[in-house]
Every structure is written in C-alpha cells, then in structure tokens.
Amino acid sequence: MFLRKVINNAKRLAPNIRTMASQGPLVDLTVDNDGVSIMTMQRPPVNSLNLDLLRELSKSLDEVAKNKSRGLILTSSSPTVFSAGLDIMEMYKPDFKRAEEFWTTLQDVWFKLFGSNFVTAAAINGHAPAGGCLLAMSCEYRVMVQGKFTIGLNETALGIVAPTWFMDTMCHTIPVREAEYALTTARMFTVDEALKVRLVDESASDKADAINKCKSFIKKFERIPPLARSITKQKIRQAPLKNLQENRKADCEEFLAYLKNPKVQQSLDMYIQSLKKKA
Numbered sequence: 001m002f003l004r005k006v007i008n009n010a011k012r013l014a015p016n017i018r019t020m021a022s023q024g025p026l027v028d029l030t031v032d033n034d035g036v037s038i039m040t041m042q043r044p045p046v047n048s049l050n051l052d053l054l055r056e057l058s059k060s061l062d063e064v065a066k067n068k069s070r071g072l073i074l075t076s077s078s079p080t081v082f083s084a085g086l087d088i089m090e091m092y093k094p095d096f097k098r099a100e101e102f103w104t105t106l107q108d109v110w111f112k113l114f115g116s117n118f119v120t121a122a123a124i125n126g127h128a129p130a131g132g133c134l135l136a137m138s139c140e141y142r143v144m145v146q147g148k149f150t151i152g153l154n155e156t157a158l159g160i161v162a163p164t165w166f167m168d169t170m171c172h173t174i175p176v177r178e179a180e181y182a183l184t185t186a187r188m189f190t191v192d193e194a195l196k197v198r199l200v201d202e203s204a205s206d207k208a209d210a211i212n213k214c215k216s217f218i219k220k221f222e223r224i225p226p227l228a229r230s231i232t233k234q235k236i237r238q239a240p241l242k243n244l245q246e247n248r249k250a251d252c253e254e255f256l257a258y259l260k261n262p263k264v265q266q267s268l269d270m271y272i273q274s275l276k277k278k279a
Contacts, residue, residue, distance in 0.1 A: 071119035071218035085130030117230035121214035157186030168240035
C-alpha cells in the first residue's frame with residue numbers, strides 16, 4: 001500500500017521525468033551587453049538533474065566566478081519546466097561510484113550557487129519541483145512566470161525525506177513555520193501562493209519579462225561596494241554552508257544507504273515501469 005501511494009504521488013507530482021537524449025551543450029552560458037551572465041539549462045524534456053547536467057552547472061558557475069559578471073540569472077530553455085529535479089535514473093539500480101559523484105556534484109553546485117560572492121537571480125519559466133525548487137531558492141532573487149506552474153519541495157509525497165541542506169535553504173527563503181508546513185505536507189505552491197510567502201519575489205508575463213526583472217534586481221547593487229555585499233550575504237548564509245561542509249561525507253553516505261534500500265529500489269522500479277506503460 002505504501003509503495004503504491006509513493007508511485008501514485010510520483011505520477012501526480014512529476015509526470016514527465018523520463019530521460020531523453022539531448023543534443024548540444026546541457027548548459028548555455030552567455031554574458032549579455034549589460035555584463036550579466038545568463039545561464040540556461042537545456043536538457044530536454046524537463047531539465048532533470050543528472051550527473052552530466054550537474055557537472056555542466058558546476059563548471060558554468062566556476063566560469064561566472066572567473067568572468068567577474070555583474071551577476072547571474074539562472075533559467076531554462078523549456079517553455080514549461082524550469083527543472084523537474086533530480087533524475088530518477090541516477091538513483092535506480094545505480095553504479096555506486098557514479099551515484100557518489102552524482103551526489104557530491106549536487107553538493108558542489110549548491111555550495112557554488114547558495115554561497116556565491118556574485119549576485120544571483122532565477123528566472124523561473126515553468127514548473128520547479130524538488131531539486132528545481134532547490135536551485136531557484138539557492139539564488140538571492142526569484143521571478144516566476146505566471147501560468148499554471150508550481151514550485152516547492154515535494155519530497156515527502158514521494159516517500160523521501162529532503163536532506164537537511166534542502167530544508168535549510170527553504171528556511172532561508174520563507175518563514176520557518178511556512179517551511180515546516182510546506183515540507184511536511186509536500187506543498188506545491190502556485191505562482192500567487194509562492195508570492196504571498198516570498199518563495200518567489202515577483203511574477204512575470206513571460207521569460208523575457210522575468211529576465212528583465214532579474215536584471216533590475218541585479219542593478220540595485222551598482223552603488224553598493226561588492227565586497228561588503230558579498231561578505232554580508234555569506235555571513236547570513238554561513239550556518240547552512242558550514243553545516244553541510246562539516247557533514248558532507250555523512251550526507252553522501254546517507255544518500256547511498258537510501259539507494260541500497262530494497263524497498264526504495266522496488267518503488268523506483270514500479271514507478272519506471274508505470275512510465276513505460278504510459279509511454
């Protein structure tokens with residue numbers, strides 16, 4: 001019964017997680033005429049976060065740190081999905097050496113985005129469940145395109161406990177009481193609901209509008225000394241960053257132990273088989 005519930009919730013909350021062969025780079029990184037880096041995830045169909053995409057995100061974040069852009073805007077090439085979160089195929093019957101690299105690379109991406117010394121904003125142009133929500137929340141400012149899109153950490157509905165650093169990121173974004181309720185109920189916020197609790201800061205009519213509003217946020221810092229701004233940001237975010245840094249190995253071991261659980265693999269198998277039938 002429990003496994004059936006997990007699968008049914010997975011279908012409802014993540015209907016299109018299937019991997020698809022992508023052509024070309026998984027991340028497009030450009031610097032526009034305003035000196036702002038635009039980082040676009042482009043792994044069809046839903047930017048599910050596999051090891052390859054995470055590697056590219058990590059490299060691209062290193063490049064932004066080097067090129068001294070005025071700021072970074074993270075967005076998606078998909079018209080309806082920002083990112084569907086972690087790729088389930090990285091967790092199903094995994095090669096554990098790859099699974100370890102997958103998780104440590106995800107940690108790296110979070111460290112580099114949440115703890116960056118440059119200004120960050122997310123132009124959320126579609127659904128952002130689970131890991132997609134984590135990426136958006138790791139940015140300092142979020143603009144979400146209006147529509148029937150949702151955002152949130154919905155792990156508990158899938159029978160999964162979100163890692164502590166996922167929770168910490170949400171508690172740094174919305175009030176703790178709101179975060180507790182959202183995490184325990186697997187709440188997915190509509191755009192308007194997300195605005196009310198400041199899970200997102202603004203809404204936009206389309207992707208271009210979202211990017212422009214992100215640029216307006218980045219512009220606010222033109223007259224603020226960058227060193228003072230970055231140190232202030234990192235001091236505010238110090239506790240979650242330090243917590244994961246001190247517990248990286250244990251966090252990874254916990255993830256690998258989860259993958260080794262036969263019940264977990266059984267539930268993943270049932271979910272994948274249901275997707276095949278649906279296809």
